[in-house]
Amino acid sequence: MTCLECNVELGYVDHKNSMDSLGIELCHQHRTRMEKLNNQNGTPIEAIQLYYGLKEVGVSAMLEWWDGKKSIDIAISRVKLNIIVDCEYHMMTHEQAINDLEEAMHSFKNGFTTIRIPHVLIKHYLKETVHNIIGIMEGLRANIKAI
Numbered sequence: 098m099t100c101l102e103c104n105v106e107l108g109y110v111d112h113k114n115s116m117d118s119l120g121i122e123l124c125h126q127h128r129t130r131m132e133k134l135n136n137q138n139g140t141p142i143e144a145i146q147l148y149y150g151l152k153e154v155g156v157s158a159m160l161e162w163w164d165g166k167k168s169i170d171i172a173i174s175r176v177k178l179n180i181i182v183d184c185e186y187h188m189m190t191h192e193q194a195i196n197d198l199e200e201a202m203h204s205f206k207n208g209f210t211t212i213r214i215p216h217v218l219i220k221h222y223l224k225e226t227v228h229n230i231i232g233i234m235e236g237l238r239a240n241i242k243a244i
């Protein structure tokens with residue numbers, strides 16, 4: 098049991114606290130940092146889990162990346178991929194839907210691809226989610242080369 102961020106050995110208490118709070122193995126210092134992000138910026142726990150899931154397979158992403166207009170949950174700048182973790186439980190209104198579509202349009206115009214991932218998917222299918230994101234990255238990389 099080591100911290101996913103700094104590889105420091107975790108004691109029983111640190112490990113338990115981190116698993117209870119975030120569901121991932123982090124030392125006290127890095128757990129506190131992520132809890133702060135969750136409390137102050139509203140970063141979904143699942144975005145943090147996905148970030149570390151990607152990190153584990155060697156994908157370097159950025160958490161809470163500011164794109165100039167808004168904060169993106171996870172950004173993978175090498176392939177200009179933005180990932181938004183959706184936590185909405187209620188039905189989407191048409192206003193929200195048109196806002197999402199407009200946001201998608203703006204990011205496409207800037208050369209970015211935005212995908213939205215429901216938080217329950219990360220909760221139950223983290224490995225598969227990571228696997229598919231890697232596939233999307235490969236596709237984007239091929240397209241960038243083609244241009």
Ligand SMILES: [Zn+2]
Binds near residue numbers: 100101123126127
């Ligand atoms: Zn650490």
